[in-house]
Amino acid sequence: GAVVSQHPSWVICKSGTSVKIECRSLDFQATTMFWYRQFPKQSLMLMATSNEGSKATYEQGVEKDKFLINHASLTLSTLTVTSAHPEDSSFYICSARPGGGQPQHFGDGTRLSIL
Amino acid sequence: DQQVKQNSPSLSVQEGRISILNCDYTNSMFDYFLWYKKYPAEGPTFLISISSIKDKNEDGRFTVFLNKSAKHLSLHIVPSQPGDSAVYFCAASSYGGATNKLIFGTGTLLAVQP
Numbered sequence: 001g002a003v004v005s006q007h008p009s010w011v012i013c014k015s016g017t018s019v020k021i022e023c024r025s026l027d028f029q030a031t032t033m034f035w036y037r038q039f040p041k042q043s044l045m046l047m048a049t050s051n052e053g054s055k056a057t058y059e060q061g062v063e064k065d066k067f068l069i070n071h072a073s074l075t076l077s078t079l080t081v082t083s084a085h086p087e088d089s090s091f092y093i094c095s096a097r098p099g100g101g102q103p104q105h106f107g108d109g110t111r112l113s114i115l
Numbered sequence: 116d117q118q119v120k121q122n123s124p125s126l127s128v129q130e131g132r133i134s135i136l137n138c139d140y141t142n143s144m145f146d147y148f149l150w151y152k153k154y155p156a157e158g159p160t161f162l163i164s165i166s167s168i169k170d171k172n173e174d175g176r177f178t179v180f181l182n183k184s185a186k187h188l189s190l191h192i193v194p195s196q197p198g199d200s201a202v203y204f205c206a207a208s209s210y211g212g213a214t215n216k217l218i219f220g221t222g223t224l225l226a227v228q229p
Contacts, residue, residue, distance in 0.1 A: 006158070017147065030150030034216060044159070044219040091160050095217075102174055106219060111168075 002028050002098040006107030008037065014115055015086060021049075021079045021110045023094030029074035030096035038091040039082075050077040084114045119143045119207050121220035129228050134192040136223050141186065145207040148178060149217065150190045151201045162203075163190070170210035195227045 004024040009018050023033055033050040048069055049057040056069035066088075068080040076095075081088055091111055095104040120139045128134045146148075146167040151159035165172040165179045165188065172179050178191045192199055202224050206217040 004158070009156075033176065036219075043221045045219070046216050049216055091156075095158070102165055103161045106151075108158045109156065111156065 001104045002102060004050075004094065004096050004105045004107040006094055006110055008110060009108060010111045010113075012113045012115065016083055017079045017114075019084055019112060021081075021092055021094075021112075023077045023079070023096070023097070023107055025075045025096045027090065027100040028096075030073060030077075030098070031079040033071060033094055033096045035069065035077075035079050036091065036095065038109075044093060048109045052077075067110075081112065084112070084113045088112065089114045116141075117210075117221070118145075119204060119218050121203075121223050123219070123223050124210065125224040125226070127156040127226045127228060128195045130197055133192045134190075134199065134225055134227065136190040136192075138188045138190075138211075138220050139186060140188075140207050142207070142209065142218075143186070145218075146208060147208045148175045148179070148181060148188050149206045149208075150177075151204045151219075153204060153222070157203060172178040182204060189208050194227075195225075197227045197229050198226055200227045 005024045007022045024094045031052045036044040047062045050069045050071040052071045058064045058075045071077040093109040095106040097104045136152050150162040153159040161180050165181050170181050176186040179186045200202045202222045204222045205220045208215045
């Protein structure tokens with residue numbers, strides 16, 4: 001089955017640090033990947049749609065300069081949380097759609113904790 | 116504005132019985148609906164989906180029902196098993212199906228008691 005790999009699974013860092021999260025489609029190519037954010041006991045909120053070879057599309061209220069997305073290849077999208085602060089602490093999840101009518105498949109998420 | 120709502124934050128069911136999870140939506144442009152299962156600290160796992168041209172889709176123990184006039188869908192799990200215990204999210208998309216962005220509900224925590 002389609003596999004989406006996300007790395008790292010857990011990050012703890014100091015306030016002001018920039019953190020990069022990788023999302024890879026392991027056995028399929030994905031022209032579109034999605035980045036979600038989940039706060040405790042809340043729903044998954046779409047942050048942005050990552051488009052291979054072009055700019056990401058951000059949802060309303062998401063700061064594009066804060067959350068930098070790069071989709072340089074058909075199997076890799078990265079989310080960089082720049083100058084992270086404690087309020088950025090959350091669970092970040094990516095997804096990709098294999099195509100052929102298949103639904104989105106999700107990575108296992110990244111737990112980001114900013115001290 | 117919560118376009119997809121799951122009004123029951125939790126549900127407890129005995130093993131072997133039926134679990135019914137409900138989901139309501141407000142956007143009439145949604146034409147594709149999905150259910151995902153999620154364990155703590157993991158990403159969601161796809162369970163089953165339904166297109167708006169159907170009112171029922173079945174896959175093994177899982178059946179999804181769609182009532183477009185009521186803007187309501189439900190997931191039936193029968194028989195329920197302890198391994199089904201997880202958070203279940205319904206999700207909806209528009210303009211042609213699963214290609215597009217998903218709007219998630221708030222989730223229902225299902226606990227299946229042995």
